[in-house]
Structure formats: C-alpha cells, structure tokens
Amino acid sequence: MEKGKKCPNCGYVSTKNEEYCPNCDRFEPTFEDFTKELTSENVVERPVEVPVDEPTIEKESETPVAIEPEIVEEQPTEAEEASVESVSEPVDEPVAVEPTEPQIEKFAAKEVIPEDPYAVKTDPVSSESVVPKKESAPSSFKESEPTVPKKNYNKLIGIVVIAALVIGGSIFGFTKYQAKKEADQIAAVKKEAALLENDLNKLYFNEEKVFLSETFTEDSLQDLESQIAEFKEAKYVTELKPVVADLRNRGDLLLSVNNLFKEPLIKGDKLVEGSVLKQAEATVPKGIDKPADKFEELINKGLKVASDQVAANKKAKELMAKVYGEEAKKEATRAQYDEAKAAVKTLKDSSLQQDYDTKLAKVDTLIVAEEKKEAQRKADEKAAAIAQAEASLAAQPQVPQTTTPPVASTSNNGQWTYRTGIALPNESTGTTYGDWSWGEGIQAKVINECLKRGYIIEGGYELRQRIIINGEAYYDLFATSTQSSLLKGRSDSELPIYLVTINAKTGWFKGEGPN
Structure with missing residues (x-):
C-alpha cells in the first residue's frame, strides 16, 4: 500500500x-x-x-x-x-x-x-x-469558514491588481494629460503675450524706441490697449504696462502736431515738406520747455511749423483786407498790392493762395487802369510844359553871335551881361555860327528831367545858345524863378541863375553842381 x-x-x-x-x-x-x-x-x-x-x-x-x-x-x-x-x-x-x-x-x-x-x-x-x-x-x-477555491481567489487578486493598474494608469495618464494641458495653456499665454509685445514694438520707428512708426495711428494703439486690457494674465499685463504708457505718451504728443495738418507733418524721425494746416488760424499747443529726447525736439519743430503757418495766414489776411473787401478797392495803391502779393506768395496752403491770387488779379486790373489815367495826366502836363518852354524860347531875343563863348547873364537896366559857365571840351575850337537845331525829342527830354529834379518850375526857366563844337550845338539853361526846390531861399535879385549846359544833339547836360 x-x-x-x-x-x-x-x-x-x-x-x-x-x-x-x-x-x-x-x-x-x-x-x-x-x-x-x-x-x-x-x-x-x-x-x-x-x-x-x-x-x-x-x-x-x-x-x-x-x-x-x-x-x-x-x-x-x-x-x-x-x-x-x-x-x-x-x-x-x-x-x-x-x-x-x-x-x-x-x-x-x-x-x-x-x-x-x-x-x-x-x-x-x-x-x-x-x-x-x-x-x-x-x-x-x-x-x-468555507474553503474558497484558491484559483478564484487568485483571479480576484489578479482582477484587483489589473484594476489597480488600470486606475493607476488612468490617474497617471490623466495627471500627465492635465500637466500637458496646463503646459500647453502656459505656452499659449506666453505666445499671446509675446505677440502682443511684438505688436507694441511695431508701433516704434526702430529698435531705439524713441520715434514712432510712420504708420502709427490712434486706432492701432487703442486696439492693442483693448487686447491687453482683456488679457487675463496679470504678470504679463504688468510687464506690458510700461510699454503701453510710453507709447500713449509719445502718441499723444505726435497726434497733437499731426492732427493740426491735412496730412501728417511728422513721419518717423522727419518732418514732411509741404504739410498744410487744416485751419488757416488753428490754435497751436505750447511747445515742450525742456525736451527729454530727439522725439520731443521733433515735436517742438513741428509745432513751430504750425505756428509759422498760422502767422503767415494772418498776415496775408490783414494785407488782403487793405486792397480787397467784398470787391477790389478803388483806393488800393500799387504799394499795397505789392505787399499783399508778397505775403500771399509765402502761404503753404495752395487753395488759400489761389483764392487770394484771384482777388489780387482784380485789384491789379483796377490799379493798372488808375495808373494809365495817372500816366496820361502826367504826360499831358509834360507836353504842356514842353510846349510852353518852346514858346518861351522862341519868344526870346537872339543872342548876338560872337566868337567869345557866352557867359552867364545878369540884368542891368534891361541889358544882359554874361559870365562864363562850365568849361566844355574843345571849347576853344567852337563857333557861334552854324546849326543850332535840337535832336528829335532831346529838348523835351532834358526839360522834363530838370523839372523832375526840381531845378526849375513850369515857366520859370529859359534856354540860351552858347557854342557849336564839332557841329553840335550847346545851350545854357537859366532859372528865371526861385520857386523851384533847388533854388528855394535864393534871392530874386540873383535871377536869372545859371543851371546847366545842354548838348542839343545828344541830350547830355551838366552844371556847376553835381548832376
């Protein structure tokens, strides 16, 4: 067994x-x-x-x-x-x-x-x-206690172990997923903050962050300010706040200048030539007393451009008022017109300049008409003076012809005595006989010039033949009145008073005083 x-x-x-x-x-x-x-x-x-x-x-x-x-x-x-x-x-x-x-x-x-x-x-x-x-x-x-099959017990343990592994793996996987999700969220926030910072930096002209971009606008800054205000991460908002504050300060200064003009005056780090004020007499802000950097210096330059345009516009307006009201003024003078014309020429606003030029053209037409009238009146006066002078000359007695050069005359009981005038070139070769005729228009020209200079007055002079040298006749001009500006204060007892000697062919004349 x-x-x-x-x-x-x-x-x-x-x-x-x-x-x-x-x-x-x-x-x-x-x-x-x-x-x-x-x-x-x-x-x-x-x-x-x-x-x-x-x-x-x-x-x-x-x-x-x-x-x-x-x-x-x-x-x-x-x-x-x-x-x-x-x-x-x-x-x-x-x-x-x-x-x-x-x-x-x-x-x-x-x-x-x-x-x-x-x-x-x-x-x-x-x-x-x-x-x-x-x-x-x-x-x-x-x-x-009942006997429990060992294998079923082991299966239960296996199931528990597997369940524990599954749960543990799920917890680990969930934890890992949560960690990755949080990491992704942090990365996304960092990326968004970096993009916002990059967009803010684009509003500057360059990396120095002194001047603002040429494309800077109020809307672009406000849009970024709104995005940052909605940003939930306080840490990044705190970091971006100084940049936003600097851009806002510089933006306000820039817009205080550019908003005065039809097109921006300041672009980047330069002033744009030809920028024109929106309003001819705009109110210009006061400049910065102590500029902190080149940007603030540029702001002051922009404000000066605006002030200069306002001053030029005011001056042109005032001068235009003297020559043009509701219409061109008849009393406007050429001097007033010229002054207004020069002021209008300095204006930067082409439309305003064109408006003033149109009005000035009407003023000029009116002044030209008046000038023609005045010129005609003077011409008539001169013609009358010349005619009178010629008549007076014709009425004078002929001077005896002698080989001795004529001299200045003085009256002595109706008799003329002569004294020598200025010395003439080659006078010793001259003669008192020959052609005493005047060149065309020469006599009137000389008389008018002497009248203009105040040597004589109308009807207060006379011409006397003096000598003929090389075929050219010379006349002496005498004042017969002390009413001219040249002879005021002289005694009538000195009359006639010698003034100048005239070349009847060329119009040359000269006296004892400086011509």
Whole structure:
C-alpha cells in the first residue's frame, strides 16, 4: 500500500516528491498526508476548478495487466500561468497520474473517468446508499469558514491588481494629460503675450524706441490697449504696462502736431515738406520747455511749423483786407498790392493762395487802369510844359553871335551881361555860327528831367545858345524863378541863375553842381 499527497485546494493526488501542486496558480506550502490503498479506481483526474474528496474506487480484476504510463502534459511555469491568467481564464484539463512500478502490476489498463465526488453510491454488500463525506479542511483553516477555491481567489487578486493598474494608469495618464494641458495653456499665454509685445514694438520707428512708426495711428494703439486690457494674465499685463504708457505718451504728443495738418507733418524721425494746416488760424499747443529726447525736439519743430503757418495766414489776411473787401478797392495803391502779393506768395496752403491770387488779379486790373489815367495826366502836363518852354524860347531875343563863348547873364537896366559857365571840351575850337537845331525829342527830354529834379518850375526857366563844337550845338539853361526846390531861399535879385549846359544833339547836360 502506497502513501500519497493530496492538494486540499484542487484535489490533485501526487505520488511524487512534489513540493507544490502543479495545477494551482498559487501553490500551498505543503500537502496533507493520507494513507490509502491506491487502486486504479482512485487514480482519478480532477478538474482543476472543483476541489473534491477522493471517493471509494472499486477494485478491478486482480489479473495484472501491464500498461504503458500515460504521458503527462508539461505544466506551465508560474510566470507563464500568471501571464496567461492575467489575460483570460485558463481551461482546466484532467491530469494523468503516472503510477509507480508496483502499481502498474496491480492495475489493469482502464480509461480514467472523472466521477462526481458528491454523488450518492450504493454499497455492493449492504445495498445501502452511501453518501461520500467531504474531507476536512487542513488544520490551517478554521472549520467555520468555507474553503474558497484558491484559483478564484487568485483571479480576484489578479482582477484587483489589473484594476489597480488600470486606475493607476488612468490617474497617471490623466495627471500627465492635465500637466500637458496646463503646459500647453502656459505656452499659449506666453505666445499671446509675446505677440502682443511684438505688436507694441511695431508701433516704434526702430529698435531705439524713441520715434514712432510712420504708420502709427490712434486706432492701432487703442486696439492693442483693448487686447491687453482683456488679457487675463496679470504678470504679463504688468510687464506690458510700461510699454503701453510710453507709447500713449509719445502718441499723444505726435497726434497733437499731426492732427493740426491735412496730412501728417511728422513721419518717423522727419518732418514732411509741404504739410498744410487744416485751419488757416488753428490754435497751436505750447511747445515742450525742456525736451527729454530727439522725439520731443521733433515735436517742438513741428509745432513751430504750425505756428509759422498760422502767422503767415494772418498776415496775408490783414494785407488782403487793405486792397480787397467784398470787391477790389478803388483806393488800393500799387504799394499795397505789392505787399499783399508778397505775403500771399509765402502761404503753404495752395487753395488759400489761389483764392487770394484771384482777388489780387482784380485789384491789379483796377490799379493798372488808375495808373494809365495817372500816366496820361502826367504826360499831358509834360507836353504842356514842353510846349510852353518852346514858346518861351522862341519868344526870346537872339543872342548876338560872337566868337567869345557866352557867359552867364545878369540884368542891368534891361541889358544882359554874361559870365562864363562850365568849361566844355574843345571849347576853344567852337563857333557861334552854324546849326543850332535840337535832336528829335532831346529838348523835351532834358526839360522834363530838370523839372523832375526840381531845378526849375513850369515857366520859370529859359534856354540860351552858347557854342557849336564839332557841329553840335550847346545851350545854357537859366532859372528865371526861385520857386523851384533847388533854388528855394535864393534871392530874386540873383535871377536869372545859371543851371546847366545842354548838348542839343545828344541830350547830355551838366552844371556847376553835381548832376
């Protein structure tokens, strides 16, 4: 009779010196020993899942039959079983028990059929029904506690472990996802802040951040200010505030100048030539007393341009009022016209300049008409004076012709005495006889010039023949009145007074005083 070991968990019977049950996922440390005669009927393959007691097996024929030992399938290792069980529940297969040599002699070959350990059996001797008793649990377990199949317990542990891994992995994955999401949000905020800062920097003319961009406008700054105000990250808003404040300050200064003009006067770091005020007499802000940088210096230059245009516009307006009211003024003079014309020429506003030029053209037409009238009046006066002079000359007695040059005359009881006038070139070769005629228009020209200079007055002079030199006649001009501007203060007793000697052919004349 052989002794064997039986697994209390799955009921597997072992005749080998095995430390652990090959059918269980979690091996028990020991087997419970029992003594029973082994027969071919009690060598039964047990399903792995159902732990049962070994039922009584009827003996077969005592005739020994040699049988070949069945091939026991190789059992998987612990690692393999754990791996397979973590994926799916393994399929239990019956395990064939290899008998020892003595057993082979006792048992006849027979198909091993699993039996229900709990089925009711009839005793062949007493014919009474016998209910197999369940084998007591090992001493390590309490009798009041039911035996739990080890494999199901291990499956539960596996499920718990897997669930824990899944939950842990989910928590880890969620945490990692949250971390990535937060990192992405931080990166997005940084990017948005960087874009805002970049847009702010574009409002400057260059990297020095002194002058503003040529395309700077109030709307562009207000748009960025609104975006920054809506920005939720206080840290970045705090960093951008100084830049916004600087742009706002410089923008206000720039617009205080550019808003005065039809087109911006200041672009970048320069003044634009030809910019014109929107209003001819606009109110110009006061300049900066102590400019802090070149930008503020440029602002002052722009304000000066505006002030100069306002002053020029006011001056032109005042001068135009002297020559033009609702229409051209008849009393306007050429001097007033010329002054207004010069003022209008300095204006930067071409439309205003054109309006004034149109009005000045009407004034000029009126003045020209008056000038023509005045010129005609003077011409008539001169003609009358010349005619009178010629008549007076014709009425004078002829001077006796002598070889002695005539001299200035003085009156002595109606008799003329002569004194020498200025010396003439080649006078010693001259004669008192010959052609005394005047060149065309020469006499009138000389007389008019002497009248203009104030040497004589109308009717207060006379001409006397003096000498002919190289065919050219010379006359002496005498004043017969002291009413001229030249002779005021002179006594009438000095009359006639010698004035100049005249070349009747060329119009040349000269006297004792400077011509």
